[in-house]
Amino acid sequence: MKRNIKSLIGFTMGATDGEIGEVKDFYFDDHSWTVRYLIVETGSWLNNRRVLISPEALLTPDWENKVFPVNLSKEKVKNSPNVDTENPVSRQHEIEMYNYYPWTSYWGTGIWGGGMGVTGMMTEASEPFEDAVKREVNKDIKEVGAVDPHLRSTNMVAGYTIHATDGKIGDVDDFIVDDTSWKLDFFEVDTGDWFPGKKVLISPKLIKKISWDSSEVILRISVENVKNSPEYVPNKGVEEKYVGDLHNYYAKFTVG
Numbered sequence: 364m365k366r367n368i369k370s371l372i373g374f375t376m377g378a379t380d381g382e383i384g385e386v387k388d389f390y391f392d393d394h395s396w397t398v399r400y401l402i403v404e405t406g407s408w409l410n411n412r413r414v415l416i417s418p419e420a421l422l423t424p425d426w427e428n429k430v431f432p433v434n435l436s437k438e439k440v441k442n443s444p445n446v447d448t449e450n451p452v453s454r455q456h457e458i459e460m461y462n463y464y465p466w467t468s469y470w471g472t473g474i475w476g477g478g479m480g481v482t483g484m485m486t487e488a489s490e491p492f493e494d495a496v497k498r499e500v501n502k503d504i505k506e507v508g509a510v511d512p513h514l515r516s517t518n519m520v521a522g523y524t525i526h527a528t529d530g531k532i533g534d535v536d537d538f539i540v541d542d543t544s545w546k547l548d549f550f551e552v553d554t555g556d557w558f559p560g561k562k563v564l565i566s567p568k569l570i571k572k573i574s575w576d577s578s579e580v581i582l583r584i585s586v587e588n589v590k591n592s593p594e595y596v597p598n599k600g601v602e603e604k605y606v607g608d609l610h611n612y613y614a615k616f617t618v619g
Contacts, residue, residue, distance in 0.1 A: 365548060365601035368517050368538040374429045376403050376416065378437045386431065387413065389540075390452065391547055392469070392513045396567045398545040399469060399514065401431070402448050405440070413448040414440055418545045419466045435464075452514050515575075517547075523578045525552050525565065527586045532557055535580065539564060539601055548606070550580070551597075557586070564595050564609060568617045584616045 368389060376383040384405035391398045400415040422432040444459040446452060454470075461468045523535045537551035549564040571583040582589075593608045 364542050365539050365606065366542050367551065367597075368540055368547075371540075374424075374431050376401070377430050377432045378435050378440060379433075380436050380438075381408075382406065383414075383416075383433070383435075383437060383440055384409075384411075387518075388448075389517045390415070390514045391517065393515055393573070394513050395469075396547045397469075398540060398547065400452075402516075408437070409441055412445075414443060415446055415448065415452070415460065416440075417464070417466045420464070424542070439464075523573075523580050525550070525580045525582065527582050527584055527589055530557075530586050532563070532582075532586055532589050536562065549601075549609075551595075558590065562595055562597055563589055563592055564601075565589070566610070566613055566617070569613060584613075588616060 372386060372388070374386045376386060384403045386401050387404045388402040389398045390400040390402065398418055400417055403414050403416055405412050405414060416433060416435075420433040420435055422434055424431050443463055444456060446456050446460070457468075457470075460466075517538055521535050521537065525532050525535060533552045533554035535550050536553040538547045539549040539551060540547050547567065549566055552563050552565055554561050554563060565582065569582050569584055571581045573580050592612055593605060595605075599605075
């Protein structure tokens with residue numbers, strides 16, 4: 364089902380033995396447009412520390428009561444590696460978390476590549492595990508730098524200006540996420556003065572480029588193309604038929 368990211372802010376995250384805290388934000392990577400972490404602010408039991416939890420840890424959500432159960436104990440979360448969510452997350456910190464938690468990594472090949480079992484780690488029999496970890500950490504940092512430049516906060520990207528080929532159409536107001544794959548299927552755009560009182564959905568596939576420095580999203584379609592897209596009515600939700608109509612309409616503008 365398709366859901367607005369903003370509607371998920373404030374969900375309670377429940378461990379196997381009690382409440383962890385509340386969801387405050389999401390990190391997605393701008394290569395696959397997939398949510399990689401839920402940012403959870405813990406309660407007083409952990410001094411309101413913010414922790415990163417992969418969607419892989421989620422059990423069946425309780426949508427009615429706004430609860431994300433996870434297959435982790437509070438003790439497991441308490442002892443997890445510290446990550447400063449106010450700053451860009453380094454790949455080394457991610458590797459430390461994936462070493463700590465039984466999650467399959469989403470990047471690279473090596474011992475950290477996906478599809479290698481529960482933990483996503485595999486080493487040569489002749490190489491000690493600790494040495495393999497150190498080797499892969501050093502290799503990954505050398506290749507992508509100390510900070511992963513592709514992890515973005517949904518809170519921070521909200522507000523980015525959206526430009527068509529011939530003018531501004533509005534600002535990013537929210538995201539539409541698939542609650543099974545955790546892919547961000549659409550930007551929800553507040554059109555402001557350009558199209559008063561209306562919102563439109565734009566697929567990331569229509570993006571020509573993003574200027575992260577100037578907080579701008581540049582599209583490869585015109586204002587008229589957007590204006591003629593199937594009408595989006597926020598209070599009706601994002602039904603599958605509407606998604607199909609939207610994809611069919613934008614297909615002629617999509618490259619690849």
